Amino acid sequence: MAREFTRVGVVGLGTMGAGIVEVFARNGLDVTAVEISDAALERGRVTLTGSTDRAVAKGKLAEADRDALMARVDFRVGLDALHDVDLVIEAVPEHLDLKQRIFAELDRVCKPEAILATNTSSLSVTEISVATTRPNQVIGIHFFNPAPVMKLVEVVRTVVTSAEVVADVEALCERLGKVDVTISDRAGFIANALLFGYLNHAVGMFEARYATREDIDAAMKLGCGLPMGPLALMDLIGLDTAYEILDTMYRRGGRDRRHAPAPLLKQMVTAGLLGRKSGRGFYTYERPGSPKVVADEHTPPAGDAALADGARVVAKVGVVGSGTMATGIIEVFAKAGYEVISVTRGAEKSAKVCEAVKTSLNKGVVRGKLSEVDRDAALGRITWSATLEHLADVDLVVEAVVEELSVKKALFASLDEICKPGVVLATTTSSLPVIDVAMATQRPADVVGLHFFNPAPIMPLVEIVQTIRTSTETSATARAVCAKLGKTGVVCGDRSGFIVNALLFPYLNDAVKMLEASYSTADDIDYAMKLGCGYPMGPFELLDVVGLDVSLAIQRELYLELREPGFAPAPLLEHLVTAGYLGRKSGRGFRDHTNR
Numbered sequence: 001m002a003r004e005f006t007r008v009g010v011v012g013l014g015t016m017g018a019g020i021v022e023v024f025a026r027n028g029l030d031v032t033a034v035e036i037s038d039a040a041l042e043r044g045r046v047t048l049t050g051s052t053d054r055a056v057a058k059g060k061l062a063e064a065d066r067d068a069l070m071a072r073v074d075f076r077v078g079l080d081a082l083h084d085v086d087l088v089i090e091a092v093p094e095h096l097d098l099k100q101r102i103f104a105e106l107d108r109v110c111k112p113e114a115i116l117a118t119n120t121s122s123l124s125v126t127e128i129s130v131a132t133t134r135p136n137q138v139i140g141i142h143f144f145n146p147a148p149v150m151k152l153v154e155v156v157r158t159v160v161t162s163a164e165v166v167a168d169v170e171a172l173c174e175r176l177g178k179v180d181v182t183i184s185d186r187a188g189f190i191a192n193a194l195l196f197g198y199l200n201h202a203v204g205m206f207e208a209r210y211a212t213r214e215d216i217d218a219a220m221k222l223g224c225g226l227p228m229g230p231l232a233l234m235d236l237i238g239l240d241t242a243y244e245i246l247d248t249m250y251r252r253g254g255r256d257r258r259h260a261p262a263p264l265l266k267q268m269v270t271a272g273l274l275g276r277k278s279g280r281g282f283y284t285y286e287r288p289g290s291p292k293v294v295a296d297e298h299t300p301p302a303g304d305a306a307l308a309d310g311a312r313v314v315a316k317v318g319v320v321g322s323g324t325m326a327t328g329i330i331e332v333f334a335k336a337g338y339e340v341i342s343v344t345r346g347a348e349k350s351a352k353v354c355e356a357v358k359t360s361l362n363k364g365v366v367r368g369k370l371s372e373v374d375r376d377a378a379l380g381r382i383t384w385s386a387t388l389e390h391l392a393d394v395d396l397v398v399e400a401v402v403e404e405l406s407v408k409k410a411l412f413a414s415l416d417e418i419c420k421p422g423v424v425l426a427t428t429t430s431s432l433p434v435i436d437v438a439m440a441t442q443r444p445a446d447v448v449g450l451h452f453f454n455p456a457p458i459m460p461l462v463e464i465v466q467t468i469r470t471s472t473e474t475s476a477t478a479r480a481v482c483a484k485l486g487k488t489g490v491v492c493g494d495r496s497g498f499i500v501n502a503l504l505f506p507y508l509n510d511a512v513k514m515l516e517a518s519y520s521t522a523d524d525i526d527y528a529m530k531l532g533c534g535y536p537m538g539p540f541e542l543l544d545v546v547g548l549d550v551s552l553a554i555q556r557e558l559y560l561e562l563r564e565p566g567f568a569p570a571p572l573l574e575h576l577v578t579a580g581y582l583g584r585k586s587g588r589g590f591r592d593h594t595n596r
């Protein structure tokens with residue numbers, strides 16, 4: 001029989017604590033909510049009231065239930081109020097000495113049988129537990145932000161936590177409607193160990209002015225389907241908390257440089273820019289604690305800035321190639337009203353591409369997304385050719401041929417001879433340096449990367465890759481074209497992986513390393529990222545869809561260009577590829593897909 005919890009305590013009512021109080025009280029538990037001062041207690045009460053009022057306004061909570069919920073919470077200053085709770089969870093700032101002091105005090109104040117839990121994200125639960133005389137009753141219960149929304153709880157068992165305590169806490173999680181994964185005490189547990197390297201890398205990109213905050217965030221939301229971009233997420237977590245988590249993970253987790261907090265983070269924390277809670281972090285918020293972003297001096301101007309930057313007029317577009325990407329790109333341009341010349345290596349290939357475009361457009365008609373008239377008009381705008389010379393008078397060429405530098409360079413050299421002056425020449429490469437392609441022409445200022453995502457007609461993102469030779473007009477033209485296509489164009493520098501792949505694949509690779517180290521299972525890691533961070537797919541699901549060979553190739557490129565030791569491909573990934581386990585396409589990757 002699992003233990004009955006009737007009254008629980010929460011220490012610290014900040015970003016996490018206030019949400020944890022809400023979770024307990026919503027599920028019928030009485031809560032003693034403790035803060036350090038009257039002012040902090042009042043702040044916590046306001047956060048809780050704000051959150052429950054929003055739930056009422058959204059129709060997710062009845063008014064009577066909100067009142068009952070609030071009535072279950074006893075707000076108190078000082079730990080002495082916790083003498084009668086069955087379990088207490090601590091959510092004070094991420095400092096070991098502070099947590100150890102609080103646990104020693106809780107040990108003194110709480111009933112001998114009470115369970116003492118910490119919500120730490122990165123500190124050692126074991127080190128916290130030894131500050132008490134009951135380390136076997138100390139456990140980590142790691143909630144995710146915002147606690148009332150995110151389904152996951154990581155239950156952290158130390159080597160001395162008793163099995164009954166683990167079972168009792170697991171049963172409690174179930175009562176709270178949460179999904180728990182139980183793991184051992186390692187820096188960052190599952191989710192943060194995979195998340196924070198990525199977040200810190202995104203801060204580094206922003207700090208290096210590789211891309212703007214809006215573009216970095218849009219890239220990850222639209223390119224990967226994440227609920228928030230990394231910089232907006234940093235603001236939600238709190239930059240002081242994020243700094244401490246990174247710093248601890250760096251020290252505890254093998255001094256991986258990717259966890260050494262980006263210098264900008266420290267500066268922002270020192271300057272009081274803590275994210276949402278202080279009203280300003282990477283973004284500016286309506287007021288402290290508000291989720292609403294307001295414009296500030298870094299907000300890009302509204303309206304058509306591309307025209308002001310000298311965007312050239314584009315009416316006629318050439319698309320070179322006959323693969324998946326070329327086919328999708330032809331459709332996207334034709335649907336957006338551009339006149340398109342498709343150039344393939346022969347009539348047979350053109351016929352195949354034409355058929356594929358027709359099939360895709362017909363699907364749009366069947367689904368009611370496109371009228372028959374618009375379909376016919378789009379098809380009527382496409383000319384099919386097998387001769388590059390037909391591109392003599394286009395305004396933009398989009399190259400989407402095989403991912404081989406020599407082939408692309410030869411093609412760009414030919415385009416340089418054929419195309420009229422002032423044409424924008426774009427490559428869709430996802431891994432080659434755009435500058436290499438640009439230098440195959442006599443007009444590198446006119447060359448830019450336009451990295452579409454697969455399937456191009458559906459994915460809303462395009463990465464616009466500027467080399468050090470790309471002119472402002474060329475880049476502005478690319479931005480204007482993306483806008484007309486109805487895509488979000490994000491501008492970035494010419495570095496391996498651009499924004500999305502550079503941030504995504506090291507995270508996937510880290511998940512493989514975690515599996516390889518037997519810290520957790522593929523299922524639990526997938527759960528953790530989906531339910532703790534709101535990812536649409538877990539890393540192993542995604543790797544199997546993308547293809548392990550493709551993922552390995554991208555990861556190798558990143559490693560070769562940046563020489564970051566943490567980017568070295570996971571040996572397990574190499575072995576799976578060598579063994580022919582490539583993911584869904586080969587029937588087996590991290591999972592067996594043959595019977596699904």
Ligand SMILES: NC(=O)c1ccc[n+]([C@@H]2O[C@H](COP(=O)([O-])OP(=O)(O)OC[C@H]3O[C@@H](n4cnc5c(N)ncnc54)[C@H](O)[C@@H]3O)[C@@H](O)[C@H]2O)c1
Pocket residue numbers: 011012013014015016017034035036040090091092093094102119120121122142143144145236237238241245277
């Ligand atoms: N922010 C996140 O996204 C997140 C997610 C999961 C876990 N965590 C972890 O949760 C814990 C709390 O983080 P946070 O982001 O909520 O921090 P926070 O700074 O928002 O809140 C901490 C609160 O603790 C209070 N406090 C400080 N000393 C106290 C004391 N002696 N007694 C009582 N209250 C005290 C502060 O007044 C403050 O309200 C940390 O261990 C953090 O790593 C954070």
